[in-house]
Each structure stands twice: as C-alpha cells, then as structure tokens.
Amino acid sequence: MLAIEGHNVSVSNADFVMSFELEPLQSVCPTELTCTPNNNSNFVVIRWKASAAGPFETLQLFRNNVAISPGPRVTDVAYVDQTPVQGLNTYRLETTLCGSKCSGGNAVTCQGEITPPGAKFHRGDADDNGKLELTDAVRILAFLFTAGPPPTCADAADADDNGKLELTDGVRILRFLFQGDVGPAPPGPPGDGVACGTDPTPVDAGTDLGCVTYTKC
Ligand SMILES: [Ca+2]
Ligand SMILES: [Ca+2]
Ligand SMILES: [Ca+2]
Numbered sequence: 001m002l003a004i005e006g007h008n009v010s011v012s013n014a015d016f017v018m019s020f021e022l023e024p025l026q027s028v029c030p031t032e033l034t035c036t037p038n039n040n041s042n043f044v045v046i047r048w049k050a051s052a053a054g055p056f057e058t059l060q061l062f063r064n065n066v067a068i069s070p071g072p073r074v075t076d077v078a079y080v081d082q083t084p085v086q087g088l089n090t091y092r093l094e095t096t097l098c099g100s101k102c103s104g105g106n107a108v109t110c111q112g113e114i115t116p117p118g119a120k121f122h123r124g125d126a127d128d129n130g131k132l133e134l135t136d137a138v139r140i141l142a143f144l145f146t147a148g149p150p151p152t153c154a155d156a157a158d159a160d161d162n163g164k165l166e167l168t169d170g171v172r173i174l175r176f177l178f179q180g181d182v183g184p185a186p187p188g189p190p191g192d193g194v195a196c197g198t199d200p201t202p203v204d205a206g207t208d209l210g211c212v213t214y215t216k217c
Helices: 134-145 167-179
Strands: 033-039 043-049 058-063 078-081 087-097 098-104 108-114
Touching: 033 087, 043 087, 043 108, 134 167
Parallel strands: 033 108
Antiparallel strands: 033 043, 043 078, 058 087, 087 098, 087 108
8 A cells, every 4th residue: 555645735646656567577597508529629619698687696507416616607698617527417507586496406517428538430320220221321311301310329420530521421332342452440330350449540639529428339
C-alpha cells in the first residue's frame, strides 16, 4: 500500500499518475561454454559468453574438479588450457555476479578429449571393422561430401598420411583394392598379417589428426 502524507487539501487522486516498467531479468551466469581440443599441440581452447548483466565479480575455471590457477580473469571470455590431461578433460566455470553464485547445477560445463599419444591403428580402416574394404572409402567420402559421421580414428582414415582427410584418401583405398596400386601408408592396412602400429608422423610433425577410438588392435 502506498500512502502520501501532507496538508495540501487541493491535491486529489487525479494529480497522481503511477506507472510501472518491467525489465526482463538477465542471466547472471555464463552461457555457451565450449571446449575445442587441439590434438596436434595438446591444448584445449575454452570459450564462453559472459552475462549481459555486467562483468562477473568472481570467475573460476576448473579442470576435472581442480581449480586452474592462475586461470582466466573475470572479464575474459576464453582461456587456452596448455596442460590438459591425456584423455577426457571436463571443464566447469563458476562465477558470481550481483551476489548470485553460478556453481553446482548452475555452473556451465563442457568436455574436451586429448588423444592419448601412440594410439595403435590400421591405416585405411576408416570404419573400424578390422578390414580394408569398399566401405572404408565410402565412409571417408560420405564424411567429406554428404555430412556423414566422422571416422572415429582420423589417422586410420588418412590413408596417405598427409595430415588431412581428403578425397585422395578415399581414392587411395579404392585404387589399392581395385587396381592394385600402392596401399595405405604405414602402419599399413589390416589383413595379410600386418600388425597395428602408431602414426609414424606423430604429433611433433604437426600432421597428426588423432585417433580417438580404434577398436581392432
Ligand atoms: Ca574397414
Ligand atoms: Ca590424407
Ligand atoms: Ca600422421
């Protein structure tokens, strides 16, 4: 209830106008946290969007539940983690703004995976079935040209080991299968007793695509 006290008897209700203005509440938490691992150089780029309600009062980034120190500043919207662990890295961003803490279920999280070095695979087996077949070329071409699922072991799909997934990788497999041309690069394709191996052009050469999952070794 609003009461106005005074002695001016000439003032009536009509002399007062009361108006209301509603403003939408803005989230005080960061949003859109993303992690992008770089397997060539073993770092993870973490990005987020700040609150439109203003700069955070505190901001702490965690990796696998351990606070990163020194971490990003309160005004930052990105951070490069130069020392991620091999395997899965789970990042959590906790902040406070206007007295509200964005932690626990309100914190934003994301995951980035750094490929363990030295993962073994068969070159050319893009669909990870332990055989080199037409389907491997199809898997590569479908990924490149029809938005098919990516090969789980990119190094296996990189048939010519040039550090890129391209049309030439599918073509190399097809020519090997049907024309007897030179086969997939070392460690070589499955079959004929060829053993699994690691990528001979590894991380240090800057041409490693990584091999998240290869199950047939
Ligand atoms: Ca295959
Ligand atoms: Ca290639
Ligand atoms: Ca390579």
